[in-house]
């Protein structure tokens with residue numbers, strides 16, 4: 046067992062973990078932040094996407110010990126002062142989700158997308174979320190949601 | 199008298215979903231988010247060969263691992279639960295939840311481990327040693343039908359799961375076929391199109407894998423289960439039956455469910471095993487499927503081979519159709535497996551008036567993961583076979599594909615229309631759908647664009663397809679689980695409305711659409727309506743969400759129950775307003791006398807009066823809560839037309855979808871925003887099937903496309919912006935006029951894309967290409983064409 050210290054959604058947390066423990070499992074099972082989902086075991090779906098030190102990362106692909114000392118933001122930490130993040134609003138307004146399973150990861154990926162490309166074209170949005178799978182929406186309303194959020198910032 | 203503000207009518211509006219605030223903040227509760235004190239994790243040891251006899255199964259090392267609570271083999275499990283039941287009246291071999299002596303597909307469970315956490319459970323699974331005597335793997339479908347290279351189930355000679363059944367022209371109720379008419383049709387034909395087509399096997403891949411938490415409480419003798427399922431009530435009945443418990447001792451909860459697409463209708467081995475293990479150990483247990491596990495352990499979809507013969511005159515009038523279907527159902531029958539391909543037969547008429555049709559079906563066992571429902575379930579296959587044949591006819595006769603269809607449509611004045619296949623199409627206007635689509639796409643301009651592109655040497659093609667599907671599934675005669683849906687509506691003491699529906703959603707937005715309907719019905723704000731679902735302790739009865747039925751059947755049950763409560767509420771309000779109940783209107787949170795809007799009592803006051811009724815009106819019981827079961831007399835038949843443009847890269851063979859126009863008629867729409875989302879999602883799955891998705895097995899029965907690394911899931915970059923247009927032809931089958939839309943997108947899209955791709959490659963003389971339209975396949979056609 047090793048101890049890791051991670052700042053999660055602005056709060057300092059510690060956990061005792063086996064070296065093989067994935068970050069996503071620590072977030073979900075030890076910190077009870079179950080908004081981060083698991084959709085695969087080959088790092089392809091993006092359902093587990095969180096921000097590590099401000100950039101989106103697949104938390105199923107990082108051992109918890111690798112995240113020691115870093116700052117992690119999960120979907121639960123995205124709204125500030127009870128105000129939804131523009132992307133959260135965008136997804137709601139544009140019907141960017143159906144079952145909602147891919148949604149937290151999709152939103153966290155889009156955070157980085159909009160940070161790097163504040164005014165993206167449709168093609169750039171599609172490219173930017175190509176690492177996230179959604180089986181429900183056909184992506185069109187997700188694209189709309191991200192466009193809406195970009196326009197509002 | 200409170201000041202009134204006018205509440206807008208909500209049905210038909212693009213209302214934002216009420217489910218979303220929790221989901222966009224990561225506060226939905228999916229099954230893996232459920233935690234119970236003392237909960238153990240279970241994991242399955244699965245066969246890594248397709249067919250073999252278990253020679254040795256050694257669980258001793260696994261059992262001795264620190265943190266392992268128990269290990270059960272198939273033989274031990276067989277003492278706890280009965281063989282797996284199915285939901286269709288077809289013959290089925292014995293199927294144990296965990297294999298006892300023979301494994302029949304890669305992924306079949308051979309043992310289950312119960313351990314402290316999921317890591318230890320996995321360690322223990324890896325520590326189990328199994329030795330098999332390999333048996334020949336039955337992989338090739340048509341070879342399997344000859345009993346080669348092996349017979350999978352001793353009681354099913356030649357691997358025939360379902361010996362040939364026939365339906366259509368000249369087939370009587372007993373299944374006896376008279377060929378006279380069909381033979382005459384083919385004898386009279388100027389042209390006959392014959393093509394073997396494969397509607398390939400797909401992996402459903404809901405983004406949330408399956409999962410279950412089972413909690414048997416020995417003190418109470420009752421079991422609570424959380425499962426990622428489309429139908430908790432069916433789960434409850436089946437699990438109770440398997441464990442020998444009464445249905446009232448089992449509570450099944452479908453929490454937030456991360457997509458289903460038909461693959462979460464089936465009640466799976468893992469659900470029975472989790473329940474049995476929890477009961478045996480007196481401990482709560484959780485099983486969460488891993489993705490690569492899901493690829494082999496969750497049912498697959500499609501996999502029907504069709505031999506299609508279409509007879510027509512030289513003017514393109516279809517005289518006869520023969521459809522010989524062979525379904526590869528994998529190693530076992532699951533809940534609805536055997537019934538799915540019968541829907542392909544049922545829909546063989548498609549949108550056309552065809553004088554003579556014969557469809558036959560054989561179902562065959564192979565050493566593959568069993569098939570069951572997958573979005574569209576049998577209907578996309580029918581659409582595909584018939585529409586492809588229509589295109590080949592158009593090409594053969596050099597008639598525009600739109601025109602050849604126009605010459606064969608069931609006329610709009612012929613509805614309700616009894617088909618040769620035994621369906622009664624409720625309502626439709628196929629020619630109008632075609633015209634709307636042609637106009638929306640600019641068909642003639644597109645043709646000019648295609649021809650201009652071709653002049654520049656580009657490989658561009660156009661495709662068009664019609665579809666009609668069967669939705670709103672019921673009545674009970676057509677669904678072994680029961681073809682109704684249930685709802686209960688309660689007006690609470692404070693005037694809020696609580697409604698419970700048996701239609702258990704997994705992304706369809708029923709909490710929003712159902713609330714829209716009730717808010718309108720009672721004239722109250724949307725926020726005052728709460729929709730409950732997915733818990734058998736809260737929703738007394740139900741069937742579930744599949745077959746695009748939740749609105750058409752579940753929605754109707756809901757407004758029926760609503761109407762009953764409303765009628766009773768009017769009886770309470772009548773005396774208060776000194777008016778006859780028939781003269782009351784419910785609007786803007788007020789119940790008032792027709793024509794005297796300011797005369798009213800608030801909805802809330804009438805509600806509280808109903809619960810403290812002093813005086814109690816003559817002949818009334820206190821309270822405002824009513825329920826309804828709705829059983830439709832017929833299915834509904836939504837329809838539409840899809841048009842696409844595809845370009846194939848001459849160098850690489852890669853196809854690219856440039857344009858997709860979809861005209862869909864799902865009857866009355868409750869929330870067009872949600873409907874569009876449903877169509878988009880269906881299109882993505884249909885286009886995925888056409889272009890990139892395919893479950894590929896090798897000769898040993900190994901699934902080669904067994905993870906997201908190998909199985910091509912559609913991504914955002916695979917699609918252009920879809921162009922949708924709605925048409926509304928209400929159904930007479932239910933009072934809402936709603937037909938259902940969940941599966942629509944998967945129907946028109948596959949033939950439409952294949953047609954466009956074949957059209958793009960026309961210069962190489964190609965007439966048909968089987969899906970998926972992999973670049974390598976298209977590249978070979980291009981190369982062959984050059985040679």
Ligand code: FES
Nearest residue numbers: 084085090091105
């Ligand atoms: S869970 Fe699929 S990429 Fe992390």
Ligand code: FES
Nearest residue numbers: 143147179180181
């Ligand atoms: S909303 Fe269901 S997977 Fe994206």
